[in-house]
Amino acid sequence: FAELHATVAGLPLASSRVLPGIILRRDFAAYCPAGGDLRAVLVTEPLRTPLPAPGVEFVVESEGQYQASLCWISRRTEALMKHLQSNDVKLLLSSVKQEEVVIYYAKLYGVSVVESLSSEEIALIREITGVSPYAPFGDNIHREITETAVATFCQPLLLGSKRCVHIGFTSVCAFQPHCLILCGPVDGVNEQHAAALQGAFTMLQQVFKRVDL
Numbered sequence: 001f002a003e004l005h006a007t008v009a010g011l012p013l014a015s016s017r018v019l020p021g022i023i024l025r026r027d028f029a030a031y032c033p034a035g036g037d038l039r040a041v042l043v044t045e046p047l048r049t050p051l052p053a054p055g056v057e058f059v060v061e062s063e064g065q066y067q068a069s070l071c072w073i074s075r076r077t078e079a080l081m082k083h084l085q086s087n088d089v090k091l092l093l094s095s096v097k098q099e100e101v102v103i104y105y106a107k108l109y110g111v112s113v114v115e116s117l118s119s120e121e122i123a124l125i126r127e128i129t130g131v132s133p134y135a136p137f138g139d140n141i142h143r144e145i146t147e148t149a150v151a152t153f154c155q156p157l158l159l160g161s162k163r164c165v166h167i168g169f170t171s172v173c174a175f176q177p178h179c180l181i182l183c184g185p186v187d188g189v190n191e192q193h194a195a196a197l198q199g200a201f202t203m204l205q206q207v208f209k210r211v212d213l
Contacts, residue, residue, distance in 0.1 A: 009186055015181075022179055026115075026163075039151075042132070047102045092106060095133075125169070
């Protein structure tokens, strides 16, 4: 329930509504409008290419080597974002904050980015779409990307003064997520309404719980 409702203070209760899809309560790090169905990938690690492998010491002995290393990282990161574009990926959903070089090349190659997703939000998206996080730094970063979800829409949404991301996914299960927008004069009233509705949904779950006789 926590990931499937949002509260907005300062608006009348009559402004409350139900929206299809899910709402992520943060703004786009990069937004590239696109029409039609969008391919999306989940990532749980920084996409800025690391120089050394884990456990390997990397020694830079001169300013020239350092600058060359930065150029290599930039080219490698660009190649990865271009690879996403070539696989028709238009949306990147990240559980970590990505570095500026990733955001720069995402905008350059038309990939929208939403970052700093919580573990609960990642788990919800995985349940809806059935996809696993994309790991780009294996033996071959240019292999075909198969772990993609399909978003029927992805757009900014303004809730009060807060900018959010509104996404509709093609679900692979019977669960078709909708998000409840609760409006009220103050936060305390909204919290009371949310608690009451959560209690009502819990009661309905118990009433309609399957009993094997």
